[in-house]
Every structure is written in structure tokens, then in C-alpha cells.
Amino acid sequence: MDLAEFITKIEGVGISDGLENYFRGHSDYTFKLEPSVYRNGLITSEDKIFKEAIIRTPYEFQHHKSTCEKLVKMQHYGIPTRLLDITSNPLVALYFACNEYPEKDGEVVFFQVPANFIKYYDSDSVSALSNLARQKANFECDFTKMSIRKFNRQTHMGFLHHSIKEEKPYYQEIIHPADLESVFVVKAMFDNARIINQQGLFMLFGIRSNKNFSATVPIEWVLNMMRPEVNFKIPAKDKLKILAQLEVNGIGESTLFPEIEYQGSHLKQKYAKVK
Template sequence: MPKLVSQVRQICLEKSTLVAKVPEKQITKFSEYVKHLETLQGDFPGAPLWYRGSNNKDHNLVPGLYRHQKSTSSDEIGKLERELIARFRQRSMPFSDKVPQDDWGVLFYMQHHRIPTRLLDWSENPFIAFYFAVANAAYTKDVGGVITYTKDAVVWVLNPTTWNKHALDHVSYDGGILLTIDDEMKGYHPESTVGKMNNHPVAMYGIHNSPRIVAQRGVFTVSGQMVSGLDELYDQHRYPRKSLQKLVIPKENISALRESLFLYGITESVVYPDLDGLALEIKRFYKFEV
């Protein structure tokens, strides 16, 4: 009997480990990506899905503020955030008349200008995320000018509603994607003490403060006390299966997938609807690798 109990426990442990691991799938053709998107919508009919592209599959889903080399604890990160916000408020006014006055507005404005924050960018558009995964892929170039991509890329897929329900299960949250005005967001308010914030990251709608964020269908997750990435927390805290997924793009397939994406019209001037985007598009079109 003890042996049987031990075997049952081992089976349960193996199943638990299997469920906890972020589901992963390789994408080698653009048609596979489109087909998988259709499958996902079938798995979650009517539910919104969010996407995040990265040129390195090994990068965790950690916001910029939490990547500081020295400030690593939640208390240190909280102090660092308050200092960054104060410095930005003090020194940004001469450069723009659009700097918002409210705390959330400042945080989103900082994120837009690439100052490290607790925010992590996502997109409601799966093709925009695919662009960010492959268009900026890491590569080397030999003496003959031949490009070789060196790292697998990735598109992460998040079910924000399912994620939020689990992240806020301590308050029996049964809503959907959060807004800055929601009561649940008080536990993530900028300039709060991080040590008093909620633990898990949550999915939220942000402020559309630029044409780029509108074009990119930008949305966000915001982190709290826990300094681990969403992918790590998924493993550690038994998030519902498929609330987060990982679509890996092998480096040997990136070149062909880039061409497919551009042929479908997802180009630099679409993602960046300004002169910088147009310049990038012209450079790529005339074979200046960007």
C-alpha cells in the first residue's frame, strides 16, 4: 500500500508539473501562425487575447524597472520608481507641453519614452507582435554580407481576463481587463510603496498618449511586489492552463517569416506611423538591414 501511495503521489506531481509549464509551440511558417491564432480563438471564443513579440525567446516577461542590476528587492524597486518619477516630473516640462499631471498618466508617458517602469507592453494585434519578434531579430553578417540570425524569437500570448481572475483571486475578482480607475488598481498605484502593493502582475488598459500606441493597439501588464516575470509566476503559482502561451520562432525560419509578414503589409510605417517608421521601411526596402 505505501508503494501504491508513493506512485500515486509521483503521478500527481508529474501532472502538476506538466500543467504548470507554459505551453510552447514552434512556428516555422506564417500560415502556421495564422492557423494557430484561429485555434486560440476557438479555445477562448469571444475572449480578448494579447500578444507580445520579442527577438529572444529566453527573455523573461519582466518589466524594465525590475531589470535593474543593483535594486532587486521590492523595497529597492519601489524607492527607485519614486525617484525616477520625481526626476521625470522635474526635468521633462521644457521638452514637452503634453506631460500629464496625474500619476498614472506620468507612468504611461515615461513608458512611451522608454524610461524603465513597472509596465510591460502588449498588443491586441497578433501581427504587430509578430513584427516585433522578427523585424528586430538578432543577426550577424559575414564578410560577403550574408546575414545569419542568431537567436530564436518568440510571440507570447496572454489571456488577460483569465490571468486577472487568478492574480486577484485573494479578493475574489471576477471582472475582466482593468482600468486605472478601478478599485483593484489602488494596489498598483504609482508612487505607492511597492511593499504594500498586490503581489501579482495584472492586465490593464493604458492611456493612448501617442499615434504609435494607437497603431500598435497597445495594452499593458503592470507588476506589483513580485519581481519575477509573468512566465515564471505562471510556473510557480499554478495559473490556469493557456492563460499564457509561448510561440517560438526558430532562428533558421526568421528570414522567410519576415518576408511573409512584410508581404502581408505589416511594415515599419504601419507599426511606426511617422517619419521614423517610413525611414526604416525605405532602408529595408533598399536592402539596408534594419
């Protein structure tokens, strides 16, 4: 595969009414669609990770009012969160599918997400799922059929409501059970150059019954799974060639990672004399 072939495949899919297209690059096609806090048993310490990050670098969060904003900042610096990075630019996803693990096949995951699952950063649903990060490891609630009023009166739901009201005093203490079990695409504020350059968004994951079990991305969102003839797997042998083609077209480390430490890495590679 090369860049031209990839673009042709993407263009062939098109846009569907009521759906928005998003992408994620996996440098190893076996990677799962799960947020980093659900890997390696980290979920049992999610609330501690959240608090420790703020305690250790309070100046980084002093202008961030909501938990969602804080999670986005943490994700930016590689702290495990319940967010998963995605992009609206398929070429950015292609870069991430190629930039690591040169010996492994990569993949661009193509999502078509219904509009009602796409939220802005200040949505009440986003506040609910974001503040799960602040709840203790034993947080749980009963999702069996009951009235919304009864669902919201469960003991642990009270703790979640309290966390939300800290950032939204007007909040009415009503969460729909389906929201808490969902995955939403969040349009966060473009408050740093990396998000802007990567045309970044996030998937925000809810839970199933308790914090130990993450909500899952609906299979019907993933075009690769629903349309087997649309294959976005990137052969390992083609990764370096595609990275070079992307660089010519303005997609590379220096553009996607504008922070100075990445600029240094890029300049060393660019001007190093090969003996």
C-alpha cells in the same frame, strides 16, 4: 515556420468564455515576463527614475493627470517602468518576435486573461499599482492575514494612499491586499499613434511583500505553458522570411512606429541601392 502556419496555429486556439486573448513578442525566447524597472537593479531607483523623467521633460507630462498616464508616456520613450507592453493583435506580437536578434529563436507569448484582471486606466486598482512607482525603495507591507482596515493602516500604505489622493481626491484609502500583489491588464487611453497602430495594452505589475519583488504573471494565463502542444516559438532561420511576409500584409516598422525618425529609417532601407 511561416506567416500562414502561425495564423493557422492562432486560429486553432480560439476564444474561451470569460477570457480575453493578448500577445507579446519576444525576439529571444529566453526573455522573462518582467517589466523593465525590475531588470539590472533599477527597482531600487524607481521613484527617482519617475521624478527625473518628469523634471527633465515636464512639457511631455503637462496634460497627463494620473500616474498611470505618465507611466504609459515613459514606457513609450523607453524609460524603465513597471509596465510590460502587450497587444491584442497576434501579428504585431509576431513582428516583435522576429525584428531583433536574428541569430536567436523568438517566441510569441499567448495570454488568456480573466475579465476581472482587465482594468481601465481610471480604475482605483490601477491607481494603487501605478503609484507604487512613486514610493521609496524601502516600501513594504505585511500581506499576512489581517483585516483590510488594518492592512491599510500600515505606515508605508499611508504614503501610497497620499500619492493616490493627489490624483483622486475622492479616494477612500482602501486597497485590497490581493490587488497590490496582482498583475493587471490595463486598457490605457489611445493618446498616441504608436499605441493605436500596435493595438497596444499594458500589463501593470504589483509587488510581493516589498518593492524589491515583483508580482508575477499567473502561469495559468500563459497558454504556451498550460498547453504544451501549442508552440509559438519562432525559429531564428525563419525570422527574415516572416518579417517580409508581415511587411506585405501591412505589419512593419513604418506602420508600427509612425514617428518621423522611424519613417526615415524605413525609407532609407526601402530605397537604398544595393551594390
